[in-house]
Amino acid sequence: MEDLFLPGIALTILIGIAYITGRLADGAHERALRRDEALLPHQYLDSGDAVPDDITLHDSKLVTGKVVIAEDRFRNLLARLRIFVGGRLAAHEATVTRAKREAILRLRTNAKGASHIIGLRFDSAELGRGMIEVIVSGTALYTDHRPTGGRPSALPDDGVNISHRNLLAEFASGSIAFLLICWGIYTASGLAVEWAANSISVQEEVAIWSELEPGLIAEHREDYERSLPERYLLGLVNSIPKEAIGPAKDYDFDVLIIPDDSPNAAALPGGLMLVHTGMLELVDTENELLSILGHEIGHYNGRDHLEGIGREVVGVALSAMMFQTDAVLTTWAASWPKLLADRDYSRSQELDADDWSLRILMAKYGHVAEASTTFAKLGQLQGDRSLLDYLSTHPHPRDRVERLEDMAREQGLPIGEPVDLQVAFENFLVRTGEIPASALEDRHQFNLTNTGH
Incomplete structure (x- = not known):
């Protein structure tokens, strides 16, 4: 029985450490996102390709934002359990959304002075060992409208695609x-x-x-x-x-x-x-x-x-x-x-x-x-x-x-x-x-x- 209990105690400690460190990292990243989103000027974001009729276009250029984000070990474990038993991979949803928000921030930083960014497109790739790359691209429009301060009019996700279930509860049900x-x-x-x-x-x-x-x-x-x-x-x-x-x-x-x-x-x-x-x-x-x-x-x-x-x-x-x-x-x-x-x-x-x-x-x-x-x-x-x-x-x-x-x-x-x-x-x-x-x-x-x- 020691062959089960002793490794089990060690694994429980490691899982607990992974959960705590992962949540601390999540919280720090979320706070940084909210701060940076509030600092950037208001820009009109649209996934469509049409140039608005009520503006005078001076210039345009292609802009991109790219981010590589790593999953914490607890989310990886939870995702593997869910893959085995089936069901919604909620553990990855919040991380993917934060990656999109980070990529959007970098895109908007590259589009300084632009009032509009249209034709937004997202691409993602798995780099292995729990790492994913998210790339967002769009066309920055420089017009007679000047961007004002405040949050952008649209974020990559407003939360409807994110599971708000506690990760520990998700881990328990998957286990x-x-x-x-x-x-x-x-x-x-x-x-x-x-x-x-x-x-x-x-x-x-x-x-x-x-x-x-x-x-x-x-x-x-x-x-x-x-x-x-x-x-x-x-x-x-x-x-x-x-x-x-x-x-x-x-x-x-x-x-x-x-x-x-x-x-x-x-x-x-x-x-x-x-x-x-x-x-x-x-x-x-x-x-x-x-x-x-x-x-x-x-x-x-x-x-x-x-x-x-x-x-x-x-x-x-x-x-x-x-x-x-x-x-x-x-x-x-x-x-x-x-x-x-x-x-x-x-x-x-x-x-x-x-x-x-x-x-x-x-x-x-x-x-x-x-x-x-x-x-x-x-x-x-x-x-x-x-x-x-x-x-x-x-x-x-x-x-x-x-x-x-x-x-x-x-x-x-x-x-x-x-x-x-x-x-x-x-x-x-x-x-x-x-x-x-x-x-x-x-x-x-x-x-x-x-x-x-």
């Missing part, structure tokens, strides 16, 4: 529309990914993943290539009664231990389960360990591993397609609807996998001792519940402990004696002939985290 559109896209794509994942058979999944990761899947490891702890874990998985595994019984499972201190495990396509050494150091009984492996088997039954990969691929593809050069800000903003779209879905997956771990423990041992112990330990490490837990894709470990205990009590599942993990591993080594029973005098010599091949 909400943007988030809703992203949420809809992610939700719809998630449903499509779920359908696709459930349409792929185990055999098709293995075939596809073998092409992507041939070293892990296509060339399935032989037993001698696994470490002793990996052989033990795989033997524990294979000792589960097939009828208790569910649809995942069609997988040819393998277990790979990853040297990582974080207490975690994962299910990869093709039946490869990853277990961190940090998780092995956390558990004390074989029952705890099997509840973890059973949880990962539950993910295979729900096709969660495929759906998770599919959602990530869709998210990256949509970000690249929709956001392009605006990826830093808009991708961060779009990650919130993605998080909310995935939150309930991922939590449901986790709870369903917990249900499978309970069934597998019962089928293996005839009781469900230690079914929630690992989550209790993780809860101690994670601490009390917070707002971040509400947004997390995983339920708080303590909630999972309460749920598993309630399920066991409601179903009348017995709580038996757990099997010490060290004893179970040593018995495995003796049973498979890896070591003689006499070698077990030093009980710290053989454990899951320091025993090699």
